Amino acid sequence: MKATETLREHGQSLWLDNITRGMLDSGKIQHYIDAYSVTGLTSNPSIFDKAIASGDYDSAIAELSARGHSGEELFFELALEDLRRAADLFLPVHDRTDGVDGWVSLEVSPDLAHDTRATVRAAKDLHARAGRRNLFIKIPGTPEGLPAITECIAAGVPVNVTLLFSADHYRAAANAFLEGAERRVAAGLDPAVGSVASVFMSRWDVAVADRAPQELQDRLGLAVGLDVYRAYRTLSDSDRVRRLQNAGMRMQRLLWASTRTKDPEAPDTLYVHGLAAPFTVNTMPDATLEAFHDHGEVDRPLPADGGDCDETLGRFAAAGVDLQALASRLQNEGAASFVASWRDLMARITAQSSALT
Template structure:
């Protein structure tokens, strides 16, 4: 049995962190579903930027430009078309798991990361526009994003909370989600609204690579992941979560993001093997998925007690790493990086449009 299938049977969902029209047309995504146990998909502006630069969208850009579309409107028209197709591919998984799995994700403009009202408006509009029940809208877990998450969940919009980096970030995202579910329950509405909380892994190790001793290299991301998983399991067992589950609510699943190994000296499946845990999701780019399929190993699932992460985190503190402050910086830097990618994407679309029209 291949490692991807084994990991799936251990209770973790494997999602693909990529989408292009070419992958849809060629049947590659269906191939991953059929042979790699892939049960969902995530996307981001950088993915679309690379795909559009290849010229694969030229005909669509030409046609939509002729209809008067440009900028963000043109991009979202292209993205929604692709994600509708992907959502339809994963619909059998979504139905088989009663809505737990089989999701795809589309994010609001990163320019809205610090604008609550406009994030709410954009998320509701995008979800309605896509018209697929197994489509998440990605909203960053910034201070301004959290109330938007609550309002969207209360309005029945499924949300992928992105840009989380720590157990504290996760707790804040989970609270925003549960508050939205509670509001639905109070209004007599169906509390079963899907959500995942996406915690970014590899950026931790990149951030501290130059300031820590060799024996601590590539250990911070996994330690933070173990700490976050402990917080997740604690929340699942809480009276609040169980009371809502008793009322018919869904559990917001924990998702591991940014799982491509950045250190060439480390295992290319570091953040897949190390973050194996039931009732979680690991979304990974093609190369990481292929590597795990080819030579990955599935060990024991992550313990719910943190697996000694406190000792490791204490060693990083002793080496001068303020994990709380670094989490704040990583979230801020991540938001800025998303904006830069978005601006690159808009420039790409503008240039392509101008050349084709």
């Protein structure tokens, strides 16, 4: 049995962190579903920027430009077409799991990351336009994003919370989700609105690569993951969650993101085999997925009590790493990076629209 199948049997979902029209047309995504146990998909502006640069979208851009579309509107027309097709591929999984799995994700404009009201409006609009019940809208778990998450869940819009880096970030995102579910219960509405909380892994180890002692290289991300998983399990077992589950809510799942190993000296499946846990998701780019399918191994599931994470995190603190400050910095840098990628994408679309028309 391949490692990807074993991981699925252990109760963790494998999602692909990529989408292009070429992958849809060639059947590559369907192949990942059939042969690699892939049960969902995530996307972001950088992914689409690279795909559009390849030329695969030239005819579609020319057609949409001729119809008067430009900029953000043109991009979302392209993205929604792709993600509708992907959502349809995963719909059998979504139906078979009664909505637990089989999701795809589309991100609101990162330019809205610090505008709560505009984020809510955009999320509602995109979800309605997509017309697919297994599509998440990605909203960053920034201070401004948290109330938008609550508003969207309360309105019945499924949300993928992004840009989470620590247990504190996770707890804030989960609280925003739960507040939305509580509002639905109070209003007599079905509280079973899908959501995942996406915690970014590899950027921790990149951030401390020059400061960590040799024996601690590539250990911070997994230690943070253990700490987050402990918070997830503790909250999942809380009276608050049990009451909401009794009213019909389904708990927000934990998702491991940014799982491509950046250190060439570290295992290429570090953030896959090191983060195995039931009722969680690991989303990964093609290369990581294929590496894990080829030679991956499945470790024991993460311990619910955090294992040795406190000891490891304490060693980083003793080495001068302010973990709370670093989590905030990584979230801010991540938000800024998303904005930069978004603006690069808009510039590329504008340039290609002009060239093609």
